[in-house]
Amino acid sequence: MKGNFSTRLTHLGEKSPKSVSRSKTIPISMTSVFVFDDVETLDKVYDNEEEGYVYSRNGNPGHDALEEIIAGIDEAEDAQVFSSGMGAIAMSIVANVKAGDHIIAASVLYGGSYTFLKQELAKFNVEVTFVDVVNESIEQYFKSNTKVVYVETISNPLMEVIDIKDISELTHKHNAKLIVDNTFATGVICQPLKLGADIVVYSATKYICGHSDVTGGIVVADRDNVNKIRNTGALYGPMMSPFDAWLLIRSLRTLELRLKKHSENALKLAEYLEKHEKIKTVYYPGLKSSSYYEVAKELFNGDEFGGMLSIDVLDGERGAYELIRNLESIKFVPSLAGVTTSVSYPVKTSHRALTDQELKKANISKGLIRVSVGLEDIDDIISEFDKALAKI
Ligand code: PLP
Numbered sequence: 001m002k003g004n005f006s007t008r009l010t011h012l013g014e015k016s017p018k019s020v021s022r023s024k025t026i027p028i029s030m031t032s033v034f035v036f037d038d039v040e041t042l043d044k045v046y047d048n049e050e051e052g053y054v055y056s057r058n059g060n061p062g063h064d065a066l067e068e069i070i071a072g073i074d075e076a077e078d079a080q081v082f083s084s085g086m087g088a089i090a091m092s093i094v095a096n097v098k099a100g101d102h103i104i105a106a107s108v109l110y111g112g113s114y115t116f117l118k119q120e121l122a123k124f125n126v127e128v129t130f131v132d133v134v135n136e137s138i139e140q141y142f143k144s145n146t147k148v149v150y151v152e153t154i155s156n157p158l159m160e161v162i163d164i165k166d167i168s169e170l171t172h173k174h175n176a177k178l179i180v181d182n183t184f185a186t187g188v189i190c191q192p193l194k195l196g197a198d199i200v201v202y203s204a205t206k207y208i209c210g211h212s213d214v215t216g217g218i219v220v221a222d223r224d225n226v227n228k229i230r231n232t233g234a235l236y237g238p239m240m241s242p243f244d245a246w247l248l249i250r251s252l253r254t255l256e257l258r259l260k261k262h263s264e265n266a267l268k269l270a271e272y273l274e275k276h277e278k279i280k281t282v283y284y285p286g287l288k289s290s291s292y293y294e295v296a297k298e299l300f301n302g303d304e305f306g307g308m309l310s311i312d313v314l315d316g317e318r319g320a321y322e323l324i325r326n327l328e329s330i331k332f333v334p335s336l337a338g339v340t341t342s343v344s345y346p347v348k349t350s351h352r353a354l355t356d357q358e359l360k361k362a363n364i365s366k367g368l369i370r371v372s373v374g375l376e377d378i379d380d381i382i383s384e385f386d387k388a389l390a391k392i
Contacts, residue, residue: 025250026061026062026065026246026249027061028062028242028243028245028246029053029056029060029061029062029242030242030243031056031060031242032055032056033054033055033056034052034053034054034055036052042054056239056242057234057237057239058234060242060245061242062242062243062245062246062249063080063081063239063240063242063245065245065249066079066081066218066240066245066248066249066252067079067080067081067218069249069252070187070202070208070218070220070252071220073186073187073188073252073255074182074187074191074192074193074200074220075187075191075193075194076193076200076220076221076222077221077222077223077226078220078221078222078223078226078227079218079219079220079221079226080218080219080226080229080230080233081204081216081217081218081239081240081245081248082216082217082218082219082233082238082239082240083215083216083217083238083239083240083241083244084203084205084215084216084217084238085110085112085181085183085201085202085203085204085205085206085216085217086112086113086116086203086217087217087233087236087238088201088202088203088204088217088218088219089112089113089116089181089201089217090116090120090236090238091219091229091232091233091236091238092179092199092201092219092229093116093117093121093148093150093179094124094232094236095228095229095231095232095233096147096148096177096179096199096228097121097124097126097147097148098126099124099125099126100125100126100145101126101127101145101146101147101148102126102127102128102129102143102145102146102147103117103121103126103127103128103129103146103147103148103149103150104128104129104131104138104141104142104146104148104149104150104176105117105128105129105130105131105149105150105151106130106131106132106133106150106151106152106155106162107130107131107132107133107361107362108132108134108152108155108156108157108158108160108362108363108364109150109151109152109155109156109181110152110156110181110183110203110350111156111346111349111350111351111352111353111354112350113150113152113181114130114351114353114354115353117130117150118130129141133151133162133167134155134160134162137170138167138170138171139170142170142174142176146174146176147176147177148176148177148178148179149167149170149171149176149177149178149179150179150181151164151167151178151179151180151181152180152181152182152183152184153180153181153182153184153185153190153192153299154184154185154190154285154306154308156183156184156308156346156350156370157283157310157344157346157350157351157364157368157370158283158310158362158363158364159184159283159284159285159290159292159308159309159310160292161285161292161295161296161299162180163295163299164178164180164190164192164195164196164197164299165195165196165299167196168195168196168197168198169196171196171198172196177198177199177225178196178197178198178199179197179198179199179200179201180192180197180199180200180201181200181201181202181203182200182201182202183201183202183203183206183207184206184207184306184308185300185306186202186207186208186255186259186306187220187255188255188256188259188260188301188304189259189263189300189301189302189304189305189306190299190300190301191301193220193221195299198221198222198225199219199220199221199225199229200219200220200221201217201218201219201220202217202218202219202220203216203217204216204217204218204248205217205335205337206335206336206337207255207258207259207262207307207337208248208251208252208255209247209248209251209337210251210254210255210258210337210338210339211251211338211339212333212335212337212338212339213247214244214247214248214251215244216240216244216245216248217238217240258339258375259304259306259307260304261375262306262307262337262373262374262375263286263304263305263306263307264304264378265307265341265373265374265375265376265378265381266284266286266305266306266307266308266309266371266373267284267286267287267305268378268382269309269371269373269378269381269382269385270282270284270286270287270309271287272382272385272386273309273311273385274287274289276385276389277314278313278314278315278319278389278392279311279312279313279314279389280311280312280313280314280367281311281312282309282310282311283309283310283311283312284305284308284309284310285305285306286304286305286306307337307372307373307374308336308337308370308371308372308373309370309371309373310346310368310369310370310371311368311369311371312365312367312368313367313368313369313392314367314392315367315392316365316366316367317366317367319367319392320345320366320367320368320369322391322392323343323369323388323389323392324343324345324369326387326388326389326391326392327343327384327385327388328384328388329341329376329384330342330343330381330384330385330388331343332344332345334349334350335372336370336372337372338372338374339374339375340374340375340376341371341372341373341374341376341381341384342371342372342374343369343370343371343372344369344370344372345368345369345370346364346368346370347359347364347365347366347368350370351364
């Protein structure tokens, strides 16, 4: 290449090598913007006469590839990626409400979603009614201005399985949209769109990633809903890095395998913990003794119930603190869904923002530990809990 030093420094390498072969994997388009040969071509792309990328906040080939895969898993028309689960949740809700509207939400939710619904939406004059959707019908809470119903497939941290079919019927009867956070289940275990949900949201940081190294979010829905949320997202701007999209594409190839093993291990651990004298309650929908077993069997795709369970340790707060301290390879981390087993303590992590009264109402006790069951040999996981519990 000709030109002076600084010119060569800024342009060299732009011509990609010529090759009759091509990359086996989807390449990363690590670019914030795209080049056009002329104004006419740019015009055609802006006017939707030609397909093309303009700016990565609005779209990137890596996003598209990831969206195609996740839409395929959930059997949806379209998907949109975001830089975090909260980005996906916030954009889905904001795209569907305006000042003066009303939302019905489950009272047991991931703490961030609960705080967003309670605090942020109040600033925009959107009213939210929190309902114990497991024990109460939502029907009586609809108002003429109810636009959204928001629930989680498997609730965080009590692993309640919500009857999405029933809730979607009521939601549609009242002309509202049902948004379901399917983070704990993933499309391998449950496909909420098939059960009547309008929009499904994910913290891709969890099982979709599966290796604790990416923060991401995804929305899955029909084309109209995704377009609306995509346009809102492009204005607020919580976009995913093309590199993270590439990592998540790689992660998704093993989603089914991982979820099978997570579920298999979680069931065995839940069965062991259920019989342990130092555990008051085990919350896992795959246990035959769980009050959610039947509804999970009906709504889930197969015989897998996911890798998440919670336990109420005897002796409450003291017992929980000790168990966390006594575990060795099983780390205390305020997240979930990695390859290794980990524990979290909801009252101090995911649900930290809740007042004592709110925690009590949501049935989240100070003895509650959430377990993300990993892919290790199950005998080793059980043996570590056994030793740690014996020391309490
Ligand atoms: N939904 C659920 C069920 C979660 O557990 C979390 C995070 O823990 C989120 C949403 C938020 O996702 P992110 O941390 O990727 O923003």
